[in-house]
Amino acid sequence: xxxxxxxxxxxxxxxxxxxxxxxxxHRAIILTALAEGASTIRDYCRGEDCLNTMRAFQSLxxxxxxxxxxxxxxxxxxxxxxxxxxxxxxxxxxxxxxxMAGLLAGQDFFTILTGDESIRRRPMGRVVKPLRTMxxxxxxxxxxxxxxxxxxxxxxxxxxxxxxxxxAQIKSSLLFAALYADGLTTISEPRLSRDHTERMFAYFGIxxxxxxCTVKIEGRPSVRxxxxxxxxxxxxxxxxxxxxxxxxVPESDVTIRxxxxxxxxxxxxxxxxxxxxxxEVVSPREEAGxxxxxxxxxxxxxRGVRIGPDQIPQTIDEFPILCVAAAVAEGETVITGAEELxxxxxxxxxxxxxxxxxxxxxxxxxxxxxxxxxxxxxxSNGALTGATCESHGDHRVAMSVAIGALTAAQPxxxxxxxxxxxxxxxxxxxxxxxLTASGNRL
Ligand SMILES: O=C(O)C1=C[C@@H](OP(=O)(O)O)[C@@H](O)[C@H](O)C1
Ligand SMILES: C=C(OP(=O)(O)O)C(=O)O
Numbered sequence: 001x002x003x004x005x006x007x008x009x010x011x012x013x014x015x016x017x018x019x020x021x022x023x024x025x026h027r028a029i030i031l032t033a034l035a036e037g038a039s040t041i042r043d044y045c046r047g048e049d050c051l052n053t054m055r056a057f058q059s060l061x062x063x064x065x066x067x068x069x070x071x072x073x074x075x076x077x078x079x080x081x082x083x084x085x086x087x088x089x090x091x092x093x094x095x096x097x098x099x100m101a102g103l104l105a106g107q108d109f110f111t112i113l114t115g116d117e118s119i120r121r122r123p124m125g126r127v128v129k130p131l132r133t134m135x136x137x138x139x140x141x142x143x144x145x146x147x148x149x150x151x152x153x154x155x156x157x158x159x160x161x162x163x164x165x166x167x168a169q170i171k172s173s174l175l176f177a178a179l180y181a182d183g184l185t186t187i188s189e190p191r192l193s194r195d196h197t198e199r200m201f202a203y204f205g206i207x208x209x210x211x212x213c214t215v216k217i218e219g220r221p222s223v224r225x226x227x228x229x230x231x232x233x234x235x236x237x238x239x240x241x242x243x244x245x246x247x248x249v250p251e252s253d254v255t256i257r258x259x260x261x262x263x264x265x266x267x268x269x270x271x272x273x274x275x276x277x278x279x280e281v282v283s284p285r286e287e288a289g290x291x292x293x294x295x296x297x298x299x300x301x302x303r304g305v306r307i308g309p310d311q312i313p314q315t316i317d318e319f320p321i322l323c324v325a326a327a328v329a330e331g332e333t334v335i336t337g338a339e340e341l342x343x344x345x346x347x348x349x350x351x352x353x354x355x356x357x358x359x360x361x362x363x364x365x366x367x368x369x370x371x372x373x374x375x376x377x378x379x380s381n382g383a384l385t386g387a388t389c390e391s392h393g394d395h396r397v398a399m400s401v402a403i404g405a406l407t408a409a410q411p412x413x414x415x416x417x418x419x420x421x422x423x424x425x426x427x428x429x430x431x432x433x434x435l436t437a438s439g440n441r442l
Contacts (some may be wrong), residue, residue, distance in 0.1 A: 006405035011251035011363025012436035020232035032425025035075035039227035049093035083109035102173030105136035107153035114148035158183035181219035233260030265313025327361035335369035346394035387409025
């Protein structure tokens with residue numbers, strides 16, 4: 001089993017890029033596959049989640065040629081997908097399976113969507129139920145609550161759906177179904193979740209309306225969209241590990257080039273600023289409808305903060321690494337309204353509390369978040385204690401523990417780290433690059 005050993009070392013120095021944004025890559029593959037003609041997707045995420053979505057579309061009859069930097073997609077148009085020969089394996093990807101469930105519900109063929117052990121434990125009812133109100137025929141374990149999902153494509157009808165959860169996966173699943181439905185679909189959510197689907201619809205010229213947390217889309221649009229070049233911004237959720245790492249390891253100075261700064265994703269930068277971090281946003285620009293900037297981060301002692309329900313959606317994937325920042329900060333951090341963390345690749349409240357406690361952190365679990373009593377050792381040697389930790393098969397837990405381990409006085413071994421490939425192939429190499437720039441080793 002793959003493992004990673006982190007030998008306490010410091011500081012982090014240098015300039016790096018991070019993999020392309022995972023959320024944007026999923027959507028780029030879907031929309032270029034449905035476009036009429038050829039597209040390129042440059043700087044895409046080569047994490048396993050996105051490669052599984054790429055393979056899914058290949059099995060749906062779309063030609064996609066890959067090179068390390070660019071995907072060349074020969075789009076087949078909105079009605080050009082064909083029935084796959086076997087089940088589609090979405091691997092570890094909640095985004096992949098939920099977005100594809102919506103898209104495939106309105107096709108005129110049958111598909112089975114499945115994934116790894118973690119994906120088969122995650123809730124699918126949140127998309128299956130509203131899709132059924134649109135007329136979708138979806139069967140699954142526990143009445144459709146759990147994958148595998150068997151989808152018999154049918155003609156859908158538009159609905160008005162008020163989601164109880166702020167979730168871009170629910171919203172996007174319904175948006176893809178709505179494209180194939182008769183009439184108007186209206187989707188409302190309690191808070192604005194990431195809006196990459198809407199931005200990419202706009203980029204490809206697919207009409208929809210948005211007002212606050214409500215999106216409206218008329219199905220079966222008469223417009224046909226052609227292929228386009230898409231440039232994927234660097235993933236802020238991957239940059240997050242180095243933003244926190246460089247903040248908490250003394251004398252660090254790191255620049256990360258070309259990071260996506262979509263305001264529905266930048267909660268971590270705002271929270272770190274409130275904690276006292278020194279992060280400069282340099283050269284803001286836009287690529288394929290997404291804001292992008294370079295981020296320079298220098299170490300700074302952090303203090304605890306309160307993070308409430310309003311900040312959860314735009315920070316959702318960054319809680320594991322935020323727990324690390326809070327664990328070494330001065331004072332208390334209180335996170336509330338974050339119960340969604342319990343249904344990610346692992347129960348991230350439980351797994352982060354367990355692993356960071358093993359490293360000496362003081363964390364109290366709550367049903368919807370946690371209270372972290374910072375060790376107040378940010379900026380000094382040996383904040384956390386080296387330990388043997390587990391990833392729980394969760395890429396973000398594995399990388400967060402690795403960053404926390406940089407502040408420990410002893411080496412830390414993280415067991416079962418193959419999952420890092422899910423979103424961040426080359427993570428270890430990037431970390432090493434920043435450490436060797438200052439004469440350190442892993
Ligand atoms: O739509 C997306 O690309 C994503 C949405 C989020 O999930 P939810 O929509 O379930 O919150 C996030 O956690 C996930 O990593 C990616
Ligand atoms: C939750 C995540 O992804 P997904 O839901 O797509 O598996 C993540 O990457 O942190």
